[in-house]
Amino acid sequence: MLADVSMNKNDLQVTIWTVHVEVRLNTKTTARFDTIRNLVHNYLTSSFDRICLPSTLQGWEDIPVLSTSIERIIVSESSSPSSSLPIDEISLQIHVYQPSDGGDDEEFSNGPRDGEGEEVMAASACELPCVGWDGLWDSLVYSDNIKLKLLDYIHATLVLSDANVDFNIVSWNRVVLLHGPPGTGKTSLCRALAQKLSIRLSHRYPHSKLLEINSHSLFSRWFSESGKLVQRLFSNIMELVEDDDTFVVVLIDEVESLTAARAGAMAGTEPSDGLRVVNALLTQLDKLKHKKNVLVMSTSNLAKAIDSAFVDRADIIQYVDLPPREAIYEILRTCLCEMIAKGMVEDIEVPTLAKAVFHEESFRSSIKVESSDHEVPQAPIDPRKKSEIIGQRLFELASQCKAQGMSGRALRRLPVLALARYIGIGTSTASIFLSAPATTKTTKIKINGALKSREVNGAGNPKGFGANVDLWLDAMVKVVEDQTREHGKLS
Numbered sequence: 001m002l003a004d005v006s007m008n009k010n011d012l013q014v015t016i017w018t019v020h021v022e023v024r025l026n027t028k029t030t031a032r033f034d035t036i037r038n039l040v041h042n043y044l045t046s047s048f049d050r051i052c053l054p055s056t057l058q059g060w061e062d063i064p065v066l067s068t069s070i071e072r073i074i075v076s077e078s079s080s081p082s083s084s085l086p087i088d089e090i091s092l093q094i095h096v097y098q099p100s101d102g103g104d105d106e107e108f109s110n111g112p113r114d115g116e117g118e119e120v121m122a123a124s125a126c127e128l129p130c131v132g133w134d135g136l137w138d139s140l141v142y143s144d145n146i147k148l149k150l151l152d153y154i155h156a157t158l159v160l161s162d163a164n165v166d167f168n169i170v171s172w173n174r175v176v177l178l179h180g181p182p183g184t185g186k187t188s189l190c191r192a193l194a195q196k197l198s199i200r201l202s203h204r205y206p207h208s209k210l211l212e213i214n215s216h217s218l219f220s221r222w223f224s225e226s227g228k229l230v231q232r233l234f235s236n237i238m239e240l241v242e243d244d245d246t247f248v249v250v251l252i253d254e255v256e257s258l259t260a261a262r263a264g265a266m267a268g269t270e271p272s273d274g275l276r277v278v279n280a281l282l283t284q285l286d287k288l289k290h291k292k293n294v295l296v297m298s299t300s301n302l303a304k305a306i307d308s309a310f311v312d313r314a315d316i317i318q319y320v321d322l323p324p325r326e327a328i329y330e331i332l333r334t335c336l337c338e339m340i341a342k343g344m345v346e347d348i349e350v351p352t353l354a355k356a357v358f359h360e361e362s363f364r365s366s367i368k369v370e371s372s373d374h375e376v377p378q379a380p381i382d383p384r385k386k387s388e389i390i391g392q393r394l395f396e397l398a399s400q401c402k403a404q405g406m407s408g409r410a411l412r413r414l415p416v417l418a419l420a421r422y423i424g425i426g427t428s429t430a431s432i433f434l435s436a437p438a439t440t441k442t443t444k445i446k447i448n449g450a451l452k453s454r455e456v457n458g459a460g461n462p463k464g465f466g467a468n469v470d471l472w473l474d475a476m477v478k479v480v481e482d483q484t485r486e487h488g489k490l491s
């Protein structure tokens with residue numbers, strides 16, 4: 001985020017960067033947040049000369065109070081151009097949070113929809129930060145810093161609000177519109193941002209809520225009803241926002257379904273019902289914009305269909321594109337790492353993108369000097385070399401996925417299709433998987449004919465004994481080839 005200041009250090013002009021550190025407490029601990037914050041601050045300043053951005057910190061486990069209370073400490077990405085900063089040139093913002101388990105979710109019904117007693121859920125609200133959305137932010141990969149842009153926007157609105165800027169002169173609407181092809185992570189980004197804000201703003205707002213509107217529920221069969229439904233829903237939202245201690249993120253998914261109606265109505269092709277919904281929504285948004293503790297996030301696959309008056313209210317209109325090759329690599333890498341962590345794939349280091357690109361380049365130059373009919377060595381490959389080869393293969397797979405124009409959603413389901421179609425449900429990896437216990441446990445398994453005690457994961461595989469990584473990569477390549485063929489038939 002911004003707010004970085006320059007200061008004189010030994011007559012040198014030094015930029016002080018704000019660095020956000022997020023400390024997740026376990027759900028059981030009763031430790032005081034300020035105690036933990038002070039201990040983490042001491043631990044950081046006494047244990048590190050430099051801090052890597054972003055990174056997950058280790059070493060706090062040796063401090064008794066921290067080890068019993070904390071689950072994870074992460075240093076977030078920063079707008080600093082450097083990937084690591086000296087500890088005395090940063091301003092540490094330590095956010096301690098304890099995620100809820102999502103058990104207190106509320107649902108808002110819009111009352112009987114059609115006079116036959118049928119209740120339709122107009123919205124659901126969940127308390128943040130919650131366990132379910134933790135890690136979502138880090139799992140989303142975009143090419144052009146969309147995530148930081150959104151955080152900077154929120155920060156800018158807070159700075160202006162704090163400065164008591166006259167809202168009649170400088171104003172904003174607290175509305176963000178994300179649009180783009182299906183499956184590019186728009187809804188996930190809204191949820192992840194809501195979670196992030198609940199952590200980052202907890203010193204101002206002890207409570208946060210994410211309220212997801214079910215756009216389709218707001219249309220009543222009875223003319224004139226829908227406008228009232230929107231009003232009723234927004235008066236519920238207003239009640240939440242009235243509590244100054246609560247930050248509320250309102251998510252309107254597929255906003256075009258709510259706001260497409262006005263143009264049609266003006267052309268005489270849309271019933272007045274739709275028109276009333278749009279007008280009611282615009283009026284309610286204009287009321288919400290005066291409240292400091294609210295943010296409206298909306299998403300759409302069909303930006304052209306959205307009412308221009310709604311689009312005009314969006315402070316940020318952000319196109320979310322299909323992932324580029326680099327983002328695809330990261331998505332596939334995280335999929336593979338997750339399967340390695342859960343023992344579905346053999347234990348191997350999957351290189352980060354930077355390492356893979358480096359190896360790809362040296363790999364290409366080595367191909368130039370080698371003859372094309374050289375013998376492939378049969379000796380066991382050392383783990384480092386194997387990891388390089390996996391990186392190259394993953395990079396090639398990413399290029400293949402890019403050529404096919406795959407969405408983030410399509411990429412994240414590659415492992416399941418690979419397992420179902422090519423690895424085969426009949427194999428040992430998969431058959432154990434089908435009846436797998438959900439948690440890790442220690443059990444006796446046969447290794448090289450002898451019964452040994454081993455810790456097994458949810459898939460029933462002992463640690464490091466998952467299926468061969470090449471098998472998984474071959475299977476994923478085949479799935480992408482199949483999809484390319486099937487998509488060809490669609491067009």
Ligand SMILES: Nc1ncnc2c1ncn2[C@@H]1O[C@H](COP(=O)(O)OP(=O)(O)OP(=O)(O)O)[C@@H](O)[C@H]1O
Nearest residue numbers: 139140141182183184185186187188301323408409
């Ligand atoms: N850029 C990305 N990085 C990582 N994961 C992604 C990305 N894009 C999509 N995904 C994953 O794809 C899945 C679907 O994402 P999501 O539902 O948020 O997409 P969407 O754009 O809202 O889709 P739609 O427009 O169809 O509603 C999620 O599991 C998400 O994590």
